[in-house]
Amino acid sequence: MLYLLASCIALLLGPVFYRFFSTEHGLQKGLDGFIFVSLGGLVLLHILPELLEHGGFISIIFVIIGVWGPTASEKLFHRYSEVTHNLTLILGVGGLLLHTITDGGAMVLAQQDDVSILLALGIILHRLPVGLAIWWLVKPQVGSRWAMAVLAGMMLLTGVGYFAGEQMLTHLSLDNTVYLQAFVTGSILHVVLHQPHGHHSQDETSKVNQQKHEYHAGIGSLLGIGLLFLLLMMDSGGHEHHHHGNSTEQLVDWMMALGPVLLLSYAVAGLRFKLGLSPQSSHLGKRWLQRLAGPEALIITAFLLGPMVALFQFIGLLAIGSLLTFSRVEPTDPHLSVPESPLRFGFAHIVDRSAPWILLSLVLANLIGHPSVPLENPIIQVAVLMLLFLPMRFCNLGGAVLALSLAYSGWSIPAVMLALVAAPIFNLAQLKLMSWTQRVAVIGLILVILALTSLFQPHWSMITMPESLSMISLIVLACLFAASLLRLGPRKFLARIMLIKPKAHDHGSHDHGHKH
Template sequence: MLYLLASCIALLLGPIFYRFFTAENGLQKGLDGFIFVSLGGLVLVHILPELLEHGGFLAIIFVIIGLWGPTASERLFHRYSEVTHNLTLILGIGGLLLHTITDGGAMVLAQQDENSILLALGVILHRLPVGLAIWWLLKPQVGARWAMVVLGCMMLLTSVGYFAGEQLLAHLSLDNTVYLQSFVTGSILHVVLHQPHGQSHEDKQGRYEYHAGIGSLLGIGLLFVLLMMDSGGHEHHHHSHSTEQLGDWMLTLAPVLLLSYTVAAIRFNFGLSPHNTELGQRWLQRLAGPEALIITALLLGPVIALFQLIGLSLLGTLLTLAKVEPTDPHLSLPKSPWRFGFAHLIDRSAPWILLSLILANLIGHPAVPLANPAIQVAVLLVLFLPMRFCNLGGAVLALSLAYSGWSMPAVMLALIAAPIFNLAQLKLMNWTLRVLVITLVLGCSLITAMIAPQWHAMMTLPDPINTVSLVILAALFAASLLRLGPRKFMARIMLLKPKAHSHSHEHKH
């Protein structure tokens, strides 16, 4: 009963924090950063792996429909965009309400002797960003009264889940509602990513991005605590394994990424800059860096790096001869090589690296039946089309997929196609060139399948070095988050650009 009371109090803290944080513009931005990261992270790292475990690959399809369906329908039916947005908001809130029933059931499980108290503490703690998000989403849209009604319903449904026992929970279990919950999870992500009540008008110069950055770092801290607690519960052993895998990848990657950023600073110092007048040199940097080759060589082996170098060289030569310009150019560059390597390049690559790790953790999940190399290649091609991966992001994705047991043709495709195979870049080519590029990309994957090279890590560093490297890398990524704020940080991932989805609703209260 104490757990139930604590979870309801955690929900009610939302309006109190909201009132305090919206007292001035900077604090409002901090609140936005906190909710953006904590609720978005909770869905990506905690809820999605669990949905995959129960629903397989089809669960991802329903999440994508929930996430991009509203955006697509708003573009198709401009007149009804507000109706679509409000419907998505209702779906998202409905999903959170449904989730509260299972929260109540989880607290009953936590009281059993064989389960850890950390399970209940995790449920109670994750209600804090949920309560905040409900108020953040609803108060500007429908006013405080209706927001309070929804919070009241959440507390009531938590009590239902707590007292109703196993019979009700069996009907609402993930096995029975996995696709509905997947669709609703996509709706929640859509609402979180596309601010329902827009950016503050007083922050045109981005003066408060620092506050948003601090809020997002607090959100990351809460997320980290929740994941640590979750691994203490026995109920989520598959999910905790998924979280541990993510941690292992980050530890392995950290020293090599730091080395890559150092090499980027050195090559910038020697004149290999994104503002080179020679198109061939610009393509070399777009496709390979060459710092992306270091990740491949050290963590997948020199043979794989050689295959990657040959494939990228052929692509670069073809595009240089065709006089095609790379998309997403570097608009302004720092003068210092170290600022280029450890600030500018981190701002551009960190979101892609994090996305690559989360993506590989999801599509490389044992519950996702993508064992066929041809299906793996097809899934990656569809994934790359709407995105503009950087070369480091592509290398990290390839590495993570290799570690997840994916086939070598799929890994090679990620290494070669990720930085170039996207709609924005393909639009700059004529049909003949597009066919040549696609043939070259698929040809590299096919040759890899025929030769079947084996990957192996070139080096294994001691745990203390990996840990120190990860702390330094985390600090550099955190500095980037503080500089840009979470939304601008994530805007590098082109699909998530807030500008592409603005709601100019007028609300009268």
């Protein structure tokens, strides 16, 4: 009963924190950063692996429908965009309400003698961002009374889950409601990404104040990351997360292996900038060399996938770069401004551009490499990756990290090579800059590279680093990524990888020109 009471108190702390943090714009940005990272991270690292375990690959399709369906509806039925958004908000809140029942049932398990107290503590802690998010999402839309009613409903349903018999919990289990929960999970992601009530002052022109507020948002996001890390460390396998612990350990292993090599790659980026290889070079071939290979991306491949795979990647990128240069195709997403210092270029500018992609690649590989996702056929693997790349604008380091993660997950070498050579260019934004002849030539060349890779089957192998070096490098890398978060704020940090740019829904003015 003590656990139940503590979980309800954790929910009620949401309005208290919201009232404190919403009194000043900078603190409100900090609250936004905390909820954006903590709630989004809970979904990506805590809920999605569970949905995959119970629903397989189809559950991801329902998540995607939940995320992008409302946006598509708003574009198709512009007059009813407010209704669509409010319906999405109701679905998202409903998903959180449904999840509270399983929280209550898990606390019953946590009271058993053979279960660690960390399970109960983890459940209670993850209710903090949920309570905050409910107030953050609901109060600006319909007022504090309805927001409090939702929190009361969550506490009631937690009690239902706590006191209900096993028969009721069985009917509400993930096995029976997995696709519904996948859809409402997508709805939760939608309302978090599209920030339904951003109070962006139109008369605030001071860049100093704006940077200060982004700094507050960065601090909030770092606190959210700290909470996520604490929750992942406390996950003891309960709460129906049979595979989740293994996924967390796998992510940590990948990051430990990646740390030293990624730092070396950033150093190489600074060195080549000092030697005159700048993204703003007037020579098209040099710009394509940096877009495709860096050449710092080849460092990751050589150290963690082996020199043979790096050689195949180099030859493939050389062929693609030569074709694009000869065809006079301009790279998309140019570097509009670069710092003068090679040190700042390598360890700040390139970090800002690559860190979101590296984190996304690790999460993606952790999901699509899940044992419940039946992607063993190399042709299906290649097709899935091509569909994944189309709406995105991967950087070369992000593609290399994704390839590394896929190789460690047991994917075929053609799929790994596709991530190495096609991730930076096979996207809608880049393809739109090409003629039909150029598109056919580039896609044909990529397929030829994959066919040769499948024919020769270069074996991959990695260089094992000392554990102490990996740990120190990972700490330094975390500090670099944290500094990037503080500079940009979480939304701008992730803006490069979002398929739809999130902007505030100003429902107060009823002017629904949603430009995401």
